[in-house]
Amino acid sequence: MKMKYTAPLRGELSIPGDKSISHRSIMFGALANGTTEVTNFLTGADCLSTIACFRQMGIDISLEENSQGGHVLVHGKGLHGLSAPSAILDAGNSGTTVRLLSGILAGQAFDSTITGDASIQKRPMKRIMTPLLAMNADVSSLNGNGCAPLLIRGKKLRGTHYNSPVASAQVKSCVLLAGLYADGITSVTEPAVSRNHSELMLRYFGADLRTGEEAKDQAHSKAAVSGGFTVSISPEPVLTGQKVRVPGDISSAAYFIAAALLVPGSELLLKNVGINPTRDGMLRVCQAMGADITLLNEDHSGAEPCADLLVRSSDLKAVEIGGSLIPTLIDELPILAVLAAFADGTTVIRDASELRVKESDRIAVMTENLTRIGCPVEAAADGMIITGGQPLHGAVIDPHKDHRIAMSFAVAALACAGETEILDADCVKISYPRFYQDLATLCG
Numbered sequence: 001m002k003m004k005y006t007a008p009l010r011g012e013l014s015i016p017g018d019k020s021i022s023h024r025s026i027m028f029g030a031l032a033n034g035t036t037e038v039t040n041f042l043t044g045a046d047c048l049s050t051i052a053c054f055r056q057m058g059i060d061i062s063l064e065e066n067s068q069g070g071h072v073l074v075h076g077k078g079l080h081g082l083s084a085p086s087a088i089l090d091a092g093n094s095g096t097t098v099r100l101l102s103g104i105l106a107g108q109a110f111d112s113t114i115t116g117d118a119s120i121q122k123r124p125m126k127r128i129m130t131p132l133l134a135m136n137a138d139v140s141s142l143n144g145n146g147c148a149p150l151l152i153r154g155k156k157l158r159g160t161h162y163n164s165p166v167a168s169a170q171v172k173s174c175v176l177l178a179g180l181y182a183d184g185i186t187s188v189t190e191p192a193v194s195r196n197h198s199e200l201m202l203r204y205f206g207a208d209l210r211t212g213e214e215a216k217d218q219a220h221s222k223a224a225v226s227g228g229f230t231v232s233i234s235p236e237p238v239l240t241g242q243k244v245r246v247p248g249d250i251s252s253a254a255y256f257i258a259a260a261l262l263v264p265g266s267e268l269l270l271k272n273v274g275i276n277p278t279r280d281g282m283l284r285v286c287q288a289m290g291a292d293i294t295l296l297n298e299d300h301s302g303a304e305p306c307a308d309l310l311v312r313s314s315d316l317k318a319v320e321i322g323g324s325l326i327p328t329l330i331d332e333l334p335i336l337a338v339l340a341a342f343a344d345g346t347t348v349i350r351d352a353s354e355l356r357v358k359e360s361d362r363i364a365v366m367t368e369n370l371t372r373i374g375c376p377v378e379a380a381a382d383g384m385i386i387t388g389g390q391p392l393h394g395a396v397i398d399p400h401k402d403h404r405i406a407m408s409f410a411v412a413a414l415a416c417a418g419e420t421e422i423l424d425a426d427c428v429k430i431s432y433p434r435f436y437q438d439l440a441t442l443c444g
């Protein structure tokens with residue numbers, strides 16, 4: 001894919017459905033009694049992997065695409081309605097599918113194996129194996145390297161408390177889902193709040209889920225939960241199918257926000273964007289950088305807050321990004337690094353070592369490609385130091401098949417002199433199949 005400097009971006013765009021919420025709508029819908037109807041479902045490859053896994057376990061799921069995104073009907077069979085898959089479950093490129101599904105599989109009355117593509121087979125799974133083993137699960141890494149393929153022998157699970165060393169919604173959600181099949185309360189404490197879509201949607205489906213002080217009171221080991229943020233769940237709830245309207249994905253909106261900010265004279269209206277406070281860190285950082293972003297028509301999609309975002313091109317200045325803000329913008333750090341490359345001054349990103357274990361090592365891959373476009377950047381163990389405001393030029397970009405890196409540099413290309421070529425550009429299908437078409441439409 002070749003991209004180059006563009007005219008101002010103008011017009012409006014409906015942002016495709018949130019990836020995290022789309023996954024959960026299938027999973028929770030499958031475990032509920034009755035039908036769950038999902039609108040604005042994201043039809044990216046990751047969410048299709050989740051659908052394929054549940055179909056393999058006997059869940060009838062229909063999917064149609066219309067102007068509202070994906071329209072899905074999940075015919076749930078209740079908490080104990082899954083059947084043993086006849087083949088290995090394939091999560092493709094999707095970490096959310098492997099990690100959340102493992103929590104569900106651990107408590108089934110059958111054995112299963114789950115794996116995914118080459119990238120998934122390198123991503124750390126000990127982070128979910130450790131709490132699952134503490135819950136009496138039988139989970140092993142078939143290659144003995146702490147990665148997928150995972151062999152999961154279904155067991156009756158033990159309710160326990162887990163102090164997670166990382167603020168990870170995938171770890172938290174895995175533990176909570178295993179907790180549905182435990183013999184008592186299960187609770188998890190994380191060091192900073194990660195995205196809370198599982199909590200909101202599990203409650204909406206009827207689970208008895210507590211947060212904050214109430215959760216701490218329920219947790220097994222009071223001593224274990226003195227700091228951090230705690231969630232608890234009661235086992236064996238009756239979940240009931242619901243209507244879920246998925247808000248637009250702020251992680252996808254992020255590329256258009258950045259494009260509008262960077263290309264002078266731009267003005268974009270991004271419709272129906274999820275602004276859950278556990279996900280909106282990018283907006284706060286952009287505003288601190290001097291971005292002109294206005295929230296309009298604030299509303300709710302079920303339990304999830306959403307709004308339209310009006311974005312106008314802005315002169316940006318450098319900023320420091322770290323601490324508890326990181327989990328609220330973890331997937332937006334590649335595009336924030338691009339914004340930093342065009343901002344005046346030196347931006348420091350710290351406390352983000354999680355970037356090293358995403359779809360690619362995003363610190364290494366961002367550093368490599370920012371250097372290619374002429375941006376002075378230094379990689380750190382847990383972040384990057386980016387000197388912005390130098391003249392930047394197009395280059396050949398290798399996103400290492402990471403969708404978020406490809407989209408970040410497609411946006412950078414709009415503000416770089418000359419032409420940029422993005423290798424393996426179709427990796428964007430993981431989270432945003434229509435990305436290049438939508439960008440082209442707005443570029444006029």
Ligand code: S3P
Binds near residue numbers: 167168169
């Ligand atoms: C996700 C959680 C985050 C995020 C990922 C989706 C989820 O991962 O990076 O894209 O849907 O729960 P971690 O839990 O590893 O932080």
